[in-house]
Amino acid sequence: MQKNNSQFTFKSYLDLAQLLKQYQGNHEDNRVFALTQTTKGSKLLTLWKDKNLFRVVDELDSSKYLHYLTLFTSLFGFALLLLGLFTGFALLSYSGKEPVNVIYLLLVMVGLPLLSMLLTVLSMFTGNLGASFFNHLSPLYYLEKIINFFPFAKKIDFSALPFSATLSKWIFLQRLQLFSFLFALGLFFSLVLTIISKDIAFAWSSTLDIDPVAFQGVLAMLATPWQSFFPSAVPSLELVEVSHYFRLGEKLDANMIQNADKLGAWWKFLAMATLTYALLLRLVFWFMMKLGFKAQLKKEVLAVVGVKKLLKEFETPFVSTQSFKQEKHLEVKEEVTIAASEVLADNYAYLLAWNYSEKTLLLLQDHNKVEVTNRQVVGGRNSFSEDQRIVDGLEGKILLYVKAWEPPTMDFMDFLTDVLAQKEVTTVEVCPLGTVTEGYSSKKSDIDVWLKKLEQINSEKLEVIDV
Amino acid sequence: MSSYPKFAVVGHPNKGKSSIVASLALDNSIQIGNTPGTTQVKRGFPLKVDGKVVYELFDTPGFQRARRVFSWLEEHGDVSADKRADIVREFVFKHKENNQFRDEVELLEPILAGAGIIYVVDASKPYGAEYEVEMEILRWCGQPSMAILNLIGDEDYREDWSRALGQYFRLVRTYNPITAGHREHLELLESMAQLKEEWTNPIKKAIGVLENLHEQKIENSISTIVDYMVNVLSFVHTENIKDEVLSQEEEEAAKVAYREKIIRYEVNERASIERIWNHNNIEKKEGALSLEDVGLFSKESASIFGLSQKELIVTGASAGALTGVGFDLLTAGHSLFLGSVIGGVVGGVGAMFGFDNLYEVKVLGQSLGKRELSIGPMQNLNFPYVLLGRSLYHASTIAKRSHAVRSDLDLNNNSFTEKIMEASMRKELEKLHGKLRKSDEVEDELLVAYKKVIRESFRQLLD
Ligand SMILES: Nc1nc2c(ncn2[C@@H]2O[C@H](COP(=O)(O)OP(=O)(O)OP(=O)(O)O)[C@@H](O)[C@H]2O)c(=O)[nH]1
Ligand SMILES: [Mg+2]
Helix, strand or coil, X not given: CCCHHHCCCHHHHHHHHHHHHHCCCCHHHHHHHHHXXXXXXXXXXXXXXXXXXXXXXXXXXXHHHHHHHHHHHHHHHHHHHHHHHHHHHHHHCCCCCCCEEHHHHHHHHHHHHHHHHHHHHHHHCCCHHHHHHHHHCCHHHHHHHHHCCCHHHHCCCHHHCCCCHHHHHHHHHHHHHHHHHHHHHHHHHHHHHHHHHCCCCEEECCCCCCCHHHHHHHHHHHCHHHHCXXXXXXXXXXXXXXXXXXXXXXXXXXXXXXXXXXHCCHHHHHHHHXXXXXXXXXXXXXXXXXXXXXXXXXXXXXXCCCHHHHHHHHHCCCEECCCCCCCCECCCCCCCCCCCECCCCCEEEEEEEECCCHHHHHHHHHHHCCEEEEEEEECCCCCHHHHHHHXXXXXXXXXXXXXXXXXXXXXXXXXXXXXXXCCCXXXXXXXXXXXXXXXXXXXXXXXXXXXXHHCCCCCCCEEEECC | CXXXXXXXXXXXXXXXXXXXXXXXXXXXXXXXXXXXXXXXXXXXEEEEECCEXXXXXXXXXXXXXXXXXXXXXXXXXXXXXXXXXXXXXXXXXXXXXXXXXXXXXXXXXXXXXXXXXXXXXXXXXXXXXXXXXXXXXXXXXXXXXXXXXXXXXXXXXXXXXXXXXXXXXXXXXXXXXXXXXXXXXXXXXXXXXXXXXXXHHHHHHHHHHXXXXXXXXXXXXXXXXXXXXXXXXXXXXXXXXXXXXXXXXXXXXXXXXXXXXXXXXXXXXXXXXXXHCCCCXXXXXXXXXXXXXXXXXXXXXXHHHCCCHHHHHHXXXXXXXXXXXXXXXXXXXXHHHHHHHHCCCCCCHHHHCCHHHHCCEEEEECCCCCEEXXXXXXXXXXXHHHHHHHHHHHHHHHHHCCCCCCCCECCCHHHCCCCCCCHHHHHHHHHHHHHHHCCCCCCHXXXXXXXXXXXXXXXXXXX
C-alpha cells in the first residue's frame, strides 16, 4: 500500500494548501529545489512543503482541524461504544417471563448495519447532490451539525479549508464506518457479557405470519459465511420451529420449555452474525472508504491553487538572461547649462574640420561662405603626430567643424583641449554640422549632446555655434 | 578558455550597443542614453539554463581614444599578423590602471578573453573614415567578427557602410534593436552561430532555449488572462449597510468600490503580464489610478473592444440575454444605437452600451439584523469583451515590445485596429461568460476550451 508516490497525507495536503496561499516561491528557486532532489511528482511536492512550511507563522489549519477531528472522533467514538453496549443490554434484558426476540436483535445487529452500508454505497457512487441526500439520512450527519456549535469547532474557519464537497463526503463516510463499528462493538460486547452472566432464552416472534421454513432459509443464508467451519452457529429448522412463540399464548409453550437447552444455541448465531456483518464487513467498508478518500485526496492535491504552477516550475528549465554585475553608467543629465550662439564671424584664422575629408571640407566652406586664411582636416585618418603638428601652428580665431551626429569622443576632447591650450589661439568656435541631406544644418538633439559634453571644458575661449 | 561562446558588442559611443544588448538579453533595465559614454564598464549577460551558461553577451563602453590606442599598437607592433593579438594584450595589460584608456581596456578585455566581435554602427548616418581606426584595432585582436548595421535615424547609408565594413568583417547584418521582435532576435543568433564552427552548436541550442522560453511566456500570459477573466467576471462585492433600506449614497459608493476593484484586477493582471515578459518598471502613460484616467469604463474603450449588438446576437449572448437584465441592455443599446446613427456617429456600436448596467445591486438580509448589499457578478453582456480586448491588446503589446525601448508604454485604445477574434470563437467564449454571469460552477473542460480560443487570438496578435 505504501507506494512511493501515494504518500500525500491529509495533513500535508492541508499544510500545502495553507502554505501556497502565502508563498509560492519563484521559478528559479523552485527549479533549483527540484534539481537538488532525486524525487518527482507528489513526493517532491511534499518535500517542498516541508522545506517551506516554516514560512507559515499562523497556527496551521491542519493542526486545528485535525485536533477537532480527533477530539470529535474519540468523543463520539467512545459515546457510541457505550451506546452500543447499553442498547445491547436493553435488548437482551431478560426477565425470565418472556424470551428475547431474535428478530428484534437481528434487526439492530445485522439489519441496521446492512442498511447503513447500503446508504454508504449509494453515497459513494453518487455525485455531490445525491451523496448529500443519502448522507442526510444518516443520524451521524446531524451529530456533526450539532458539534459545530461547540466552542472548539468555532475556532476553525471551515471556509478556509481547501477541500471540496467530495472530499468532505469521503471524510464523512470514513467516520460513519468507524462510529458504526464502535456501536456494533458495544453491541457485541453486551451480547458476550450477557451470555456469560445470564442464561437467556431466545425465541422469535412477529406480527407478520412468517413461515418457519422460510425464516430458517433466510437465517441459513445469513449464516453462509461461517457455515462450513462453524456449523453449530447455524440455526436448524428444528430450532427455528421450537423457538417460535406467540405473544397471545400468554405463557410459554410447553414445547419451548422442553427444548430450553436448545434455545440457548441462538446466541452462537447472533454472535457470529454481529461479528461478520456489523464488525468484519464494516472493517472492509472502512478500508474501502479509506481508499476512496486517498484517491480523492490525490485528485484534490492537484486542484489546490498553485500546485499545477509549482509542478510545472519543477519541470521547466529555468532560463535567465540578466547580468549579475552591477551596472555603472554615466549620470543622465537632462539640462544643458551653456547655449549655442547662431552667428558665425566674418573671418577666421583657421578652419579645422574634425573627421571630415579634404573634399567635403571644400564643399562645406563653399556652402557656408566663411572667409578663412588656413584650412585643415583634423582627426579622421590623420595620425596623431600629424594632428599635433597642426595644433602647434594654430593662432587667432578658429572655426572647428564637427559632424553633429557623431557624438564627441575623448579623442576629440583631447584635441580640443590641446587647441585651447595654445597661447596664440584667441577663440575656438565649435560648429556641429548636419549631413548633406539635412543641408548641413544640425538637429537640436544632436547639438544638445555636444553642448552637454563641451560644457565639461571650462574655457572662455570656447564657443558653440549652431548654424 | 571557457567552453561557451562569448560575444562582445563594441563600437563607437552612442550607436546603440546597449540597446542591442538589452534587446538580446531581454533586459529592460540596461541604461541607454543619448549621451555618448553612457556605458562605463563592460557587463556580461549570460544566457543560463538551470544555471549553466549557454552563451554570454558583453555590453561595453564605446571607443573613446581609438587613435591613441592604435598609434601605441603600431609603435609596438612591428610583428607578423599572428602576433598582433599579443600586442593588443600587452596594451591592455599596461594600461589597466590608466584612466585615459579605461573604455578601451573595458571593451578589449572580453575580446582578448575569446569573445567574438559584434561591431555596431549607425547606418542611418554617412560613413566616415574615422571608423577605420576602430576596425583596425579590432582586426588586430584576431577574433571572429561581424558588424551590425543599426538604423537609428531615418536615412539609409547601408550600402556605403557595407562596402567599408565588408573589408573588415565576415558578416554584415541589419538589426534594429528598437523594432526587433522574437524572430529578428533568433535570426541574429543564427548569424552569430556562423562566426566560428565551435559556436554553431551552442548557439543553435541557445536558439532552442529562447524559442521554448518564448512559448512558455505565451502560455503563462494566456493562463494569466484566463484567470483574470474568471476572477473579474465572477467577482461579487459585498458590504454592510446601515439601515433597512439602501441609501442613494451607499449605492453610489458601492458602485464606485466595485468598479475600483475591477480596475485593480486589471492593474494586477497587467503587472503579471509585464513580469512574465521581463517588462517590469515600465512607466505608464495612464498615471494615477482613478476611474476616469484608466479608460476601462470609457465609451471609447467600449467602442473599440466591445461587440456590436448584431455581433452579440450572433455570439449567442442574446440567448440568455432575452430575459432580465440582458434584455434591458439589448433594448437600451438599440435605442441608443438609433440615436447615435441619427447623430451621425456610426463607429463601433459597442459604445452604445452604457456601463451603467454593469451590475445589479442586491440587498441581502442577514441573521443578526445586519443587512448587506452585493454587487456582481458582472451582468453587462459586452463588458467581458471589453476586458478581454484590453487585456489581449496590452499583453500582445508587451510581448512584442523590445527591451531596448525606453519610452513610456502608451496603450492608447484608439491605436488598436486589429481584429481580436472571429464570431465562432466568441461563441465559445460566451459559454463561459454566461456561466460566470450566473455564478454557476465552471467545469474544467469549459476552461480548456476558453483557453484555446484565447491562445488562438493571442497568437494571431503576436504575428
Ligand atoms: N530610433 C532608434 N534609436 C536608437 C536605436 N538604437 C539606439 N537608439 C538610441 O540611440 C541612443 C544610444 O543608444 P545606446 O544603446 O545607449 O548606445 P551605446 O552604443 O550603448 O552608447 P554608449 O554606452 O554611450 O557607448 C539612445 O538614445 C537610443 O535610444 C534604434 O535602433 N532606433
Ligand atoms: Mg551603452
